[in-house]
């Protein structure tokens with residue numbers, strides 16, 4: 429098997445899925461060059477750093493000072509306890525997520541998922557207490573795309589953290605237009621009551637780890653958290669791969 433793999437590597441040398449550069453070494457250290465990005469692209473992934481809002485995770489434009497609540501969270505607390513993103517939605521990572529979601533490259537979950545799982549381990553404590561739930565896609569969107577990118581990421585997270593994974597209880601019941609191009613209020617209305625819990629017993633009293641690929645306005649995660657809280661779950665923490673915003 430290894431021999432065959434080595435042979436394939438010689439005939440088709442692995443390339444970075446983002447920039448197509450040949451991968452001469454293994455920057456991830458996982459021993460599988462086919463599952464990683466090149467050193468230059470990885471170096472372009474920017475971690476979200478303080479000062480940020482401890483609730484919604486928004487990094488402040490000013491790079492000095494301590495973490496504090498942002499204006500939005502001060503005005504109205506979201507239904508989730510906290511949201512945290514591994515990286516900024518920018519540069520090479522943005523390109524990778526675009527290819528992953530819109531370029532039908534579901535295999536990129538095997539490169540992006542471990543990065544999110546690694547981040548989750550640094551952010552969360554008592555990880556085995558969580559019930560991991562990916563943000564669901566509407567059945568129609570799932571048919572269009574062929575896979576739910578958040579579920580693919582969540583599989584890696586729950587695998588690494590050894591948490592339970594539940595992708596059936598939270599359902600998206602409204603087919604919504606893409607959030608891009610909509611104003612702030614329209615975005616909020618767009619996902620309003622778009623989710624439902626089909627079995628409240630499954631989430632009752634649990635601490636939920638809600639997984640999504642990109643945090644844009646937080647409306648989607650907030651609506652999921654609203655539905656989960658209404659069904660009696662204890663706490664909701666949102667784990668996202670990338671955070672969009674002004675930075």
Ligand SMILES: [Zn+2]
Pocket residue numbers: 444445446447448449465466467468469470
């Ligand atoms: Zn690259």
Ligand SMILES: [Zn+2]
Pocket residue numbers: 481482483484485486497498499500501502
């Ligand atoms: Zn905030």
